Amino acid sequence: MANMTKTTKTKKAPAAPVTTWADLLAATRYELVTAFNAFLSMVVAIQNDWFHERGGCDNCGGVGGTMEHYTLDYIHGEWTECSKCGGKDKGRVQGFVRLSGNLSNNVELIGDWMRFMKSELLETYDEYRDALVRVGIMEREDEENRRIAVGKRVRVVKGRKVPIGTEGFCIWVASPYHTTDRIGVKDDTGAVHWTNRDNCEVIKATGEQRARFEQEREAYRLKRALERTQEVRR
Numbered sequence: 001m002a003n004m005t006k007t008t009k010t011k012k013a014p015a016a017p018v019t020t021w022a023d024l025l026a027a028t029r030y031e032l033v034t035a036f037n038a039f040l041s042m043v044v045a046i047q048n049d050w051f052h053e054r055g056g057c058d059n060c061g062g063v064g065g066t067m068e069h070y071t072l073d074y075i076h077g078e079w080t081e082c083s084k085c086g087g088k089d090k091g092r093v094q095g096f097v098r099l100s101g102n103l104s105n106n107v108e109l110i111g112d113w114m115r116f117m118k119s120e121l122l123e124t125y126d127e128y129r130d131a132l133v134r135v136g137i138m139e140r141e142d143e144e145n146r147r148i149a150v151g152k153r154v155r156v157v158k159g160r161k162v163p164i165g166t167e168g169f170c171i172w173v174a175s176p177y178h179t180t181d182r183i184g185v186k187d188d189t190g191a192v193h194w195t196n197r198d199n200c201e202v203i204k205a206t207g208e209q210r211a212r213f214e215q216e217r218e219a220y221r222l223k224r225a226l227e228r229t230q231e232v233r234r
């Protein structure tokens with residue numbers, strides 16, 4: 001959760017700065033994460049005061065010691081018991097430890113502590129978490145909306161072969177196993193253009209365009225079904 005800033009794609013100098021929905025979502029996420037981290041820091045300070053007030057061990061922070069050598073095999077790491085409490089303080093203060101370091105790694109612990117304390121801060125904590133989940137859902141929806149797929153209306157924005165501005169419905173996308181990411185775009189005159197997926201962006205189809213595309217698709221399906229029955233008869 002720590003570093004959620006998104007790198008924006010570099011585009012050829014636009015006339016005016018274009019703020020996309022994706023940019024707005026990324027900015028919202030960044031603001032939320034920043035505010036949430038500030039809130040968590042505050043809670044950690046309160047939690048650590050609480051820990052000290054109850055005589056928690058200052059030296060080991062209630063962990064009971066330190067792991068001197070981290071190995072991939074945890075069992076063979078060297079555990080040194082705290083010189084101050086001799087390891088006796090391990091989780092003694094209601095099972096909680098003093099928190100430090102990376103906040104995002106301790107989010108659950110901080111939440112647990114607030115629940116244990118029946119803290120009114122918990123409401124704010126849950127609001128932040130819910131907001132972050134909602135932003136995540138909106139980001140995934142946005143990615144899905146912008147993903148080029150068969151049946152979506154697209155516009156050619158780059159490339160040399162197909163005129164920029166050509167619009168139509170995507171009728172074919174190369175399988176992921178193809179080295180080139182080609183797509184087929186059927187324009188409103190019925191002509192099909194072949195181009196790279198990266199040359200296109202998804203746009204909104206009008207109701208009329210959508211209806212016509214669906215009708216053509218249905219007509220094609222019926223035609224294919226008819227052809228198949230004729231093949232069987234032969």
Ligand SMILES: [Zn+2]
Pocket residue numbers: 057058059060061062063064065082083084085086087089
């Ligand atoms: Zn200790």
